[in-house]
Amino acid sequence: MLENESVESREAEEFIGLADFVAEGGEQLSFSVGDKLLVHDKSSEVWWWAEFQGHFGYVPSSYLNQTPEDLEEDAWQDDEYFENYGTLRLHLEMLADKARTETYRQVILSNSATLRGRIILDVGCGTGVLSLFCATLSQPAAVYAVEASSMAEHTQQLVQQNGGEEIITVFQERVENLTLPAKVDVLLSEWMGNCLLFEFMLESVLLARDRWLKKGGMMWPSSACLTVVPCQAFSDYRKKVEFWDNTYGLNFSYLKSLAQKEFLSKPKFSHHLLPEDCLSSPADVITLDLLTIQVSDIERLRGEFRFTVEKSGMFHGFTAWFSAYFLSLEEHGQTIQLNTGPHSELTHWKQTLFMLDAPVSIEKGDVITGSLCLQRNPVWRRHLSIIFSWNINSTDASKIHTKCFPMWR
Numbered sequence: 001m002l003e004n005e006s007v008e009s010r011e012a013e014e015f016i017g018l019a020d021f022v023a024e025g026g027e028q029l030s031f032s033v034g035d036k037l038l039v040h041d042k043s044s045e046v047w048w049w050a051e052f053q054g055h056f057g058y059v060p061s062s063y064l065n066q067t068p069e070d071l072e073e074d075a076w077q078d079d080e081y082f083e084n085y086g087t088l089r090l091h092l093e094m095l096a097d098k099a100r101t102e103t104y105r106q107v108i109l110s111n112s113a114t115l116r117g118r119i120i121l122d123v124g125c126g127t128g129v130l131s132l133f134c135a136t137l138s139q140p141a142a143v144y145a146v147e148a149s150s151m152a153e154h155t156q157q158l159v160q161q162n163g164g165e166e167i168i169t170v171f172q173e174r175v176e177n178l179t180l181p182a183k184v185d186v187l188l189s190e191w192m193g194n195c196l197l198f199e200f201m202l203e204s205v206l207l208a209r210d211r212w213l214k215k216g217g218m219m220w221p222s223s224a225c226l227t228v229v230p231c232q233a234f235s236d237y238r239k240k241v242e243f244w245d246n247t248y249g250l251n252f253s254y255l256k257s258l259a260q261k262e263f264l265s266k267p268k269f270s271h272h273l274l275p276e277d278c279l280s281s282p283a284d285v286i287t288l289d290l291l292t293i294q295v296s297d298i299e300r301l302r303g304e305f306r307f308t309v310e311k312s313g314m315f316h317g318f319t320a321w322f323s324a325y326f327l328s329l330e331e332h333g334q335t336i337q338l339n340t341g342p343h344s345e346l347t348h349w350k351q352t353l354f355m356l357d358a359p360v361s362i363e364k365g366d367v368i369t370g371s372l373c374l375q376r377n378p379v380w381r382r383h384l385s386i387i388f389s390w391n392i393n394s395t396d397a398s399k400i401h402t403k404c405f406p407m408w409r
């Protein structure tokens, strides 16, 4: 502490709450997502001394984010986002994902008769592969293929070279700013990101639905769910944390706390969860009905879980993935599912691993109860925080563990 300078008087920095935090004990300070706090002391890694509405107290640093000066134009990071999608790298990754692309192809093929004469909107069409499936596997009256990135210029060529130009119209535009010739019967889109929501392209899809989908129209996907399972992750924990116990015969365990903060404070995307590392049966914790969900609903989604451990081992954390469901256009047709979980064909999303700071030994029969909250980032609109709260063999509220994982800011 500098001579005769109180903590409160030092130049404070403004931070914004990424999620609701409820203080436990007098020393801590409660706040809600979006609240702006003044942080006076960041000397501790984990707990900062902050002020909010004239009250002072400790707040968890993982729940806070700096507010950028030039907030407006940066909130969606659109320049960077659409620049990324203007190159082939991400489209190659999506097209090379057979499970993903074949599922959409199967949906169109199995509904080809009913798609005859219908109007389809493909939101975020990329290379136009889904629109071309519609035009070549069925006889729709029209397909509106909307792509905001510069990829749309190439999509126009691909449509022509694959004989789709009679049916497909490519619009190089953000779907939010679009004017279409007519409302549509089917809104088709592949919008899913890490942990289902990352990128929040879903907001664009819902705005397009509200503006352009006919009453009684079909959303593809029709519904989606986020699935969670408690799991082991020996390999990750060994490589990132236990590694420091014996580094070429030297004891670097002093670095373990730094390793936890650096490697375990954010989710690990593209994690490949093996079925044998699942400690219980998975549970669908959050479910979205894409016909009825509102943009305001996706600010904060919450679900509860209760897992009965089916094998003894180490509880390293939780793994999450999503499934998307495609209702049939026919009355009693079959619903098609795209499951990105460990028991299905691996997709480019793989799964997402959320590691606890310290693994817990767990026994068959133990019960892990808790909740998962997807809290949209109040500043960076394509980002979110995932907050896990859990308890083992107890419902005593005082023993609930909580960890907030920013994805990614």
Ligand SMILES: N=C(N)NCC[C@H]1O[C@@H](n2cnc3c(N)ncnc32)[C@H](O)[C@@H]1O
Pocket (backbone or CB within 6 Å): 082, 085, 123, 124, 125, 126, 146, 147, 148, 149, 151, 173, 174, 175, 176, 190, 191, 192, 193, 199, 201, 204
């Ligand atoms: N996670 C994903 N499936 N991302 C696919 C995103 C694809 O949709 C495009 N896209 C995303 N948002 C929009 C939007 N609001 N309007 C038009 N295209 C969009 C993006 O350029 C890329 O080609």
